[in-house]
Structure formats: C-alpha cells, structure tokens
Amino acid sequence: MNGAAPQRAETQMAPVPRHFLDLRDFDAATLRRMIDAAAGFKRAGNAAGRPLAGRALAMIFEKPSTRTRVSFERAMRRLGGDTLMLSSQEMQLGRGESVADTARVLSRYVDAIMLRTDRAAKLHELAAHASVPVINGLTEASHPCQILADILTFEAHRGPIAGQRIAWCGDGNNVACSWIEAAARFGFSLRMATPEALRPPRAVLDWARAEGADVALTSDAKAAVAGARCVVTDTWVSMADQPDDGRQHLLAPFRITPALLAQAAPDAIFMHCLPAHRGEEVSAEVIDGPQSVVFDEAENRLYAQQAVLAYVFDVDRSII
Numbered sequence: 001m002n003g004a005a006p007q008r009a010e011t012q013m014a015p016v017p018r019h020f021l022d023l024r025d026f027d028a029a030t031l032r033r034m035i036d037a038a039a040g041f042k043r044a045g046n047a048a049g050r051p052l053a054g055r056a057l058a059m060i061f062e063k064p065s066t067r068t069r070v071s072f073e074r075a076m077r078r079l080g081g082d083t084l085m086l087s088s089q090e091m092q093l094g095r096g097e098s099v100a101d102t103a104r105v106l107s108r109y110v111d112a113i114m115l116r117t118d119r120a121a122k123l124h125e126l127a128a129h130a131s132v133p134v135i136n137g138l139t140e141a142s143h144p145c146q147i148l149a150d151i152l153t154f155e156a157h158r159g160p161i162a163g164q165r166i167a168w169c170g171d172g173n174n175v176a177c178s179w180i181e182a183a184a185r186f187g188f189s190l191r192m193a194t195p196e197a198l199r200p201p202r203a204v205l206d207w208a209r210a211e212g213a214d215v216a217l218t219s220d221a222k223a224a225v226a227g228a229r230c231v232v233t234d235t236w237v238s239m240a241d242q243p244d245d246g247r248q249h250l251l252a253p254f255r256i257t258p259a260l261l262a263q264a265a266p267d268a269i270f271m272h273c274l275p276a277h278r279g280e281e282v283s284a285e286v287i288d289g290p291q292s293v294v295f296d297e298a299e300n301r302l303y304a305q306q307a308v309l310a311y312v313f314d315v316d317r318s319i320i
C-alpha cells in the first residue's frame with residue numbers, strides 16, 4: 001500500500017449523519033421502532049432521562065409553525081438537550097449565504113439541524129452538506145414528522161394500523177404525500193379522494209405502488225371514505241400555495257361533513273394535522289365532535305419528535 005491511501009480512506013469513512021428526511025428512506029422495521037419509541041416516550045413522561053444532555057438542535061423556520069416548533073423544543077429539552085430557534089430572515093441565509101455554507105457552519109456549532117421550508121431541494125442540499133443529522137420539519141413535498149404522530153395516534157385509539165383502511169379527502173399535498181409513503185411502510189390501505197387537478201404527484205404514487213402499497217385514487221369522496229377506520233384531511237391552502245388559485249371551488253365537494261363521515265366505519269376517527277379551517281376542509285361539528293382525535297394527534301407530535309431525536313442521535317433504546 002502506498003502512503004496516500006489511508007488518508008483518502010479516512011476521509012471517505014466519515015460517518016453519514018442519521019438524517020430524518022422522508023419516510024421512504026427507512027425500512028418498515030426502523031419506522032416501527034420509531035413508533036414504539038414514541039409510545040415509550042409517551043408512557044415515560046418526564047422520566048425518560050436526559051440522554052441528549054450537552055447536545056443542541058438548531059431549528060430553522062422559513063415558514064410559520066406552532067406544533068412543530070413547540071413540540072421539537074419541548075422534546076429536545078425533555079431529553080436534556082438545548083435548542084436554537086432560527087429564522088432564515090434573521091440569518092445570512094436570508095440574504096444570500098449558500099445553503100451549503102450554512103450547513104457547514106451550523107455543523108460546527110450544533111449537533112442536529114431541523115428545517116422547515118417550502119423548497120424540498122433546500123432540505124436535501126442542507127443534508128448533503130451538513131456533517132450532523134438534518135430533520136425535515138415540513139417541506140412543500142412532505143411532512144414525515146407529522147405522519148409518525150398520526151400513526152401513533154391511530155394505534156393508540158384503534159390498534160395496529162397494518163391492514164386498516166384509511167381515507168384521505170382534500171388536497172393531494174405534502175401531508176398526503178407522507179401518508180402515501182407511510183402506506184408503503186406500515187401496510188395499511190389508503191383511499192384518497194382529491195380533485196383531479198390536485199392529485200398527489202405521480203412520482204410519489206408510482207414509488208409507493210412499486211413498493212407494494214395499497215393506494216387508490218378517486219374523485220368521489222364518499223367512495224374513499226366508505227368503511228374507513230380513519231378519515232384524514234388537511235388545509236386546502238398549504239403554506240407553499242397561492243391562496244387565490246381557485247382551489248377552494250374545486251375542493252368544496254371534499255369537505256369532511258357529518259354526512260360524509262357517516263359513510264366511514266361506525267367507530268371511525270377523524271384526524272387533521274392542524275391548523276384547521278372550520279367550514280372549509282372540515283365542518284366544525286366533525287372536528288369538534290366525538291370522533292375527532294385532533295388534539296391527541298397534536299400532543300403526539302411531542303412523543304414522535306422525541307423518537308425522531310432518539311433516532312438521529314442514536315440514543316440507546318434501553319433507556320426508553
């Protein structure tokens with residue numbers, strides 16, 4: 001062996017950070033461990049110990065947030081770590097510093113970075129250049145942290161999600177895309193009703209079907225909801241959307257009303273990642289009614305976030 005080889009080998013062997021970017025990046029067993037860990041954190045409450053003492057998470061928000069921001073902050077602190085709240089408008093990132101340089105610099109200061117952005121490409125660029133784990137806190141294309149909390153919520157109320165029928169009604173948006181990825185990994189049947197113009201991207205559906213997912217699309221809300229154990233919707237205007245592009249008119253037949261929910265299984269639950277718009281995507285009677293579990297769902301973001309942090313920091317699961 002010549003003298004140069006070991007140095008090159010050492011450079012190449014820099015460990016790949018344990019990013020959390022999309023559900024599709026993980027196998028079913030790893031995602032199941034995250035859900036089990038989240039359930040463990042929920043049971044443990046404040047008794048989960050402080051495995052992240054001395055670690056810091058930087059959170060960059062390019063878009064507003066209530067749940068993601070507060071649940072990550074609480075999750076990190078519950079596990080003994082610190083957080084830094086950053087807005088890209090207050091960073092040099094907001095006036096032209098590159099994503100790559102931002103990733104390299106933050107990696108020298110903190111132990112993980114969470115990003116909320118309306119450009120998924122930015123998240124992937126950050127991950128490509130960071131030497132610490134990067135977490136997807138929502139992009140225009142996906143919201144994987146939310147769906148971990150949603151699976152936890154379904155299973156807490158109705159038992160294992162594998163083999164169950166879940167209905168999505170409304171916009172084929174970022175949250176819908178992560179539900180599609182979850183269908184492939186958790187083995188449930190997903191029935192999606194959307195206007196034709198607002199279907200989820202073909203590439204996501206093709207990926208899921210190639211992975212063996214049972215995902216069906218329709219423009220008929222009643223057909224999607226029929227017999228479902230869980231009915232899910234989300235805002236009609238996402239943060240990355242133009243509010244006045246005519247979508248409200250297209251989406252009106254997909255509103256979750258008491259009459260539509262009555263088509264689902266008698267014990268169906270209603271979920272919504274929030275924030276909600278009563279009278280638009282869901283009637284007040286539904287979201288404030290007995291089948292709604294939306295505030296359990298919001299609470300479960302805290303435990304899901306703890307599980308995501310435990311994954312990216314490779315915390316010994318025996319403490320959970």
Ligand code: CP
Nearest residue numbers: 065066067068273274
């Ligand atoms: N569901 C969710 O991500 O909410 P926030 O936008 O408040 O973070």
Ligand code: NVA
Nearest residue numbers: 173175234238239274
């Ligand atoms: N689809 C919504 C989710 C908000 C948590 C949005 O992107 O605005």
